[in-house]
Amino acid sequence: MRTTVPVIIAFLSGIVMIVSFFFNPDRTILGQIESEVLVWVTIVGGFTLLLGVVSITRVNFRSVRLQKEGWFFNLLTLISIFVMAIPSILPVSWSPLFGDREGSIYDWLFTNVDSIMMQTMFGLLAFYIASAAYRAFRARNAEATILLLTAVLVMLWRVPMGEAFLRLFSDDLPQWINSYVMNGANMSVQRGIIIGAALGAASMSLRILLGIERTYMGKG
Amino acid sequence: MNFWDKISSLDRRWIYLLVAIAVILPLIFPADFPVRITPEATQLYEAIEALPDSSVVLLTFDYYPSSTAETEPMSFAALHQLFRKDCRVFTMTTIPLGGPSIAERVTRTVAQEYGKQYGIDFVNLGYKANYVAVLKGMGTSIEAIYPTDNSGTPLAQLPMMQNIRNYKDVSFIFAVADNAIVEYWISIVNAQYGTPIGAGVTAVSAPKYYSFVSSGQMTGLLGGMKGAAEYEQLVSKPAIAMKGMGIQSLIHLLIIGLVLVGNIGYFFGKKKGTRGISV
Structure with missing residues (x-):
């Protein structure tokens, strides 16, 4: 029962979405069912966010209670979640500090703490990329050499100083990189990857619809 | 350990310092760069x-x-x-x-x-x-x-x-x-x-x-x-993206320079096997 019902729901939902694609949503019952199902999906999506909060709270609370290694960071995570969430959930009519509008506690924390920390973490990548490129990007064989030369060309082409440098050799060189590297070699490889991934996604969807693939229910 | 081996095993903190300089310099001395439109x-x-x-x-x-x-x-x-x-x-x-x-x-x-x-x-x-x-x-x-x-x-x-x-x-x-x-x-x-x-x-x-x-x-x-x-x-x-072109230009040129120096060190150095290095 615990397996059959989800498989039936997945099958019916998938079939409705596939078949309704061919019908006008305004004029057919099937199209209207599709619209209704899509609204349900967004509502279910909202509940999954809540489920995520419950899960992260449980996991971190357990670590704090048992004082596991690094429990202090678990405590910080819990405090962060609730300090951000509670004021944003409370109604604005109680205080202008509640809600998520400009001037609220949530907005202040997001702009001055959360956003800055995320940008800092992303910015640190520049240091690691520079160090990694210096130590690991070696022309060890023909393939690596081609990759290295292409990367150097594209990196030069993507910045004004580099582009000016390329123009010293030929005025058409930046345009050549755009036409033959980005819209040539890159594009053909990307198309292969995209088509391959789409075929994989289609076959996986079919396996889920037919109940062959059940890993999403925790079954092998 | 010859000169190129020393270059190959350069302390990563020197690289971090170079990156920091490449980011800060264009902020102190801003310059306009002509941007070609794709x-x-x-x-x-x-x-x-x-x-x-x-x-x-x-x-x-x-x-x-x-x-x-x-x-x-x-x-x-x-x-x-x-x-x-x-x-x-x-x-x-x-x-x-x-x-x-x-x-x-x-x-x-x-x-x-x-x-x-x-x-x-x-x-x-x-x-x-x-x-x-x-x-x-x-x-x-x-x-x-x-x-x-x-x-x-x-x-x-x-x-x-x-x-x-x-x-x-x-x-x-x-x-x-x-x-x-x-x-x-x-x-x-x-x-x-x-x-x-x-x-x-x-x-x-x-x-x-x-x-x-x-x-x-x-x-x-x-x-x-x-x-x-x-x-x-x-x-x-x-606006800000145009201003960022100076920083991005220097960082790209720095990384290209580091890759070139790293490869010269790799070819002229004695130690060729550099697997498992920390970045």
């Missing part, structure tokens, strides 16, 4: 210019705060062009963390400059979970997916949204994103409803989208901060 950026700009005045345009803020250096200048530049053309703009996001706040802040900042009014000239729909269902559902009814805007005002009370029922009423979608959501905009919205889509994405994800531009499924593409700088130049509003 055909993909021109295509996007011209597609919007070709829209009739007062057209309805959907601008998405599908990016996290971490990538705002690359993506936010695109949003600003896009809004300058759209408001200058008196387009009616509604915004949305598929990013729960920060998406609605960024959309609110950026849109209101530019709207103020052009004297645009909320609810009449622009609307922020905010965030809804499960983006595939959101994108698909908006094809039938935007109001069914977003009964209210980001502040909780019913769409029926917003004059601008009263004639915007679904994608058929939208002339153009400008997706600014730092993730794979653009693929869904293409496969769900452009492929199934035919709405033209242009996108501004991070530099790392831009190569993927050249094939969509070439096939006509996308109308123009901005890649990374360079793409943002190109667009700022196109809309004649040079």
